[in-house]
Amino acid sequence: MTSTQSAMTVRMPTLGESVEEGTITRWLKEPGDRVEAEEALLEVSTDKVDTEIPSPVGGILLKVLVSEDDVVAIGADLAVIDTEGPSSPRTPETTDGDTDLSPSLDAEGQAPGRTRPESPAPEQSESEPASPEREVTHSKATTGSRSSGESSAKGATTETQQATAEPQTSRSGAEATVSTSSAASQDNPTTVSEKLPRIRRTIAARMVESLQTAAQLTTVLEADVTSVADLRRAHKDEFYAHTGVKLSFLPFFAKAAVSALSDHRVLNASVNADVTEITYYGRVHLGIAVDSDNGLMVPVVRDAQDLDIEGLARAIADKAERVRTGKIGPDELGGGTFTLTNTGSRGALFDTPIINQPQTGILGTGAVVERIVPTRRDGALSLEVRSMAYLSISYDHRVVDGADAARFLTTIKQRLEGGFHASDLY
Template identity: 30%
Template sequence: MTVKEFKLPDVGEGVAEGELVSWLVAPGDRVAEDQPVAEVETDKALVEVPSSYDGTVEELFVEEGEMVPVGDVIISFRVDEDGDDAGTEVEAEPEPASTDESASEPATEAADAEPDTPSGRTFAPPSARRLARELGVDVAAVDGSGPGGRVSEADVRAHAEGADGSASSDGADDGPEPRPSPTPTDVGSGDRKSAVSKRGANGPAGSSTATAAGGPEPAGRETTLATPATRKVARERDVDIDDVPTDETRDGEAFVTADAVNAYADALESAAASTATETTPEPEPTDVDAGAEPAATDAASADATASGDETVPYRGVRRTIGKQMERSKFTAPHVTHHDTAEVDALVEARADLKPTAAERDVKLTYMPFVMKAIVAGLKQHPYLNSELREDEEEIVVKKEYNLGIAVATDAGLMVPVVDNVDEKGLFELADEVNDLAARARERKLKPAEMQGGTFSITNFGAIGGEYATPIINYPETAILGLGAIEERPVVRERDGASEVVPAPTLPLSLSIDHRVVDGAVAAEFANTVMERLENPLLLLNE
């Protein structure tokens, strides 16, 4: 039996780290090669990480919510035979055979034993290893009480307490001095203090008083499961996570969410405030110098903490979007050109084609028509389909027409790319756009499907709105924003007279990199696009 360690693979071009969002397996699970074992969110997409082995999950080295650099070990497997070199083999060298005639046990017994490793690696979850580091305990020296000798947090604490007791009785000082064991108010929270004391101790924030005044009773657990983000909330709210009441469990252990932490902290503060109001006398008035600056206090920060604001990690796709927008806005001087197309004929053309599209199981939207109109504009005004390479001091005019379509998702705006738009028909474009948008919302896009764009489209009108100032998807040179198609008043010539009538119109917002594209060229491009949208039969040539 061999133990294989599996490292986080390169899950996309240029990706250096990822957040382990969720484990899809647990220790003891049997997995097959290529079976997904974890979901990892990179700064480009949410991807599933497949196993490289057929075997049994031995140990998980990373907790959900942790950021993991590419190449770090995240999981280990027990395999029956040598696998490929994607992991690191940690099988121990066999001990020399004994020459003692009494040591004649069958060889099968040794084969069935748990494999040792040169590093003396012990089976323990990440939370137990972290606690061992905090307490200065060598986890390999801890006797595990779990299945197969698995070490729990309780085992680590018991070992730490036993080490303290033996040190005081034996006076041994030849080993490294362990860190102090946690006090009752420290358990489960490192060097943080809880807002409620355990075992009747007087903790901070008037917790004993708060409990006596009707506040929530602390749970007083020894072990609590929570994501790193939730533990951060507990630190910010000055709450011991082991005290937070919860009915949720994972793997038989109590599991606490950020909402539960905030609710518990709010209840404590409410009870403490009520008690303070009843017992605190009015302060004596003091003289205040009218010209003096107000004394600095922690009231503002305390109010912010007490407000229950949610803290959300700024990473993954959201961080990538932010960096990309910052880079684009501060690199390319943006200019936005606004115009409005009268699209009576486009609305009629789509209505005429929808039944045929439905027969082919295609949902036909206005987007394919717009894409074809944009390609017509790019062919006539190619500098909007270009990239400025500043280091080389050159403008690369692209010969491919790969249009990125911005899609709003729970994680932020994602821009899948439709390649070679000029070579595809309306129905084919509609089907591809619908597929990419659906997979973008489900976070199932591959990184390659969001690369290689030469021009982008953002359809904010689908949510509501007319005009905007879209930010260019740098290093592209332009982006077109679409407003909502609605009936608006327009001026039409009829029988030699002008009259105002309602008509369907499409507002357009074209942002350009003014280093590459002049305002006049932008207006000409918009005119070409509007001409095709107002006369959709012209798209037959595209």
């Protein structure tokens, strides 16, 4: 801080690469309240993540300069804090100083009310919608940016493909109000109308945009993952003792998919808006759909092709934990080149996920279930209990043919059915 006076202006901080603005969703303090340094002051929503903004200094909040639901540019003035104020509020002073803040992503709690600003913030358009699918992340439906010459995924996708909007007040500021329709009230006195949270509105826009942009088609096949199930069962205790991370099926699916992308590059690619150019990526930045209380987000595991099962398991567990605790950074939600959504995590057998624009494909992995399956060995037919799972690939049929998608799934299937050994774990 460079100011010599006690009144400090709080500005909208940088919220991640390519993020130019944010929407004020909730003030956690009101004028007259004392706020400590690094204490949460307000919540801001972007197209990537809901972010809790901390106060850069301690003092008395003199006034707020923007309203809830205002769209505010990075660097814009948000509030004025008296850094030398007593425990009771006093009138605002002229502000000389200002400071930038870094967002805190661990948002909890309810928000009190606040006064309206003295002057409205300039009107700006809301963040540009991208793509996704039925349960996008709070990727805020995770989204993407273009960096280092790579087009990034601009949409969110699904882990279980069913994010639900809670009827109570949400963290993004939606307020439920009792319906005033007398007829509805008489027929159903519990009828409630609710404003959709901003994240759900973003998700909705991106789902529709994705479907309107690409000719999407889904191909499904079944894989026998008994060998993976046996390997996992034999080593899961040792793996947990060694890594502190549970060994699920997901890192095996991820490893098989990443390995297959090296031979099927059209699915680790992006196409430009007028479909005149396709970009093939030499590295795999793998988006993993993660469900959370705030909606589904798709954090990205960078350079997934360099990771073994242990590395993928650690990375996936870390991303999932930080999504669910609100500590994921906005820059971790962009730049993906291919996405994996574990639709089987809640028991779904398979799904038809919607691709993240401008990616060309998204893999859905279904629940692993034991079934009686006819098998033929040395010409003899028998019935065996096998661990089976469906794999689905949704792809952009403008640049990916059905045969390409089927070959990609077949490569994953072959890897899962016999390509993993104990030596692959670490």
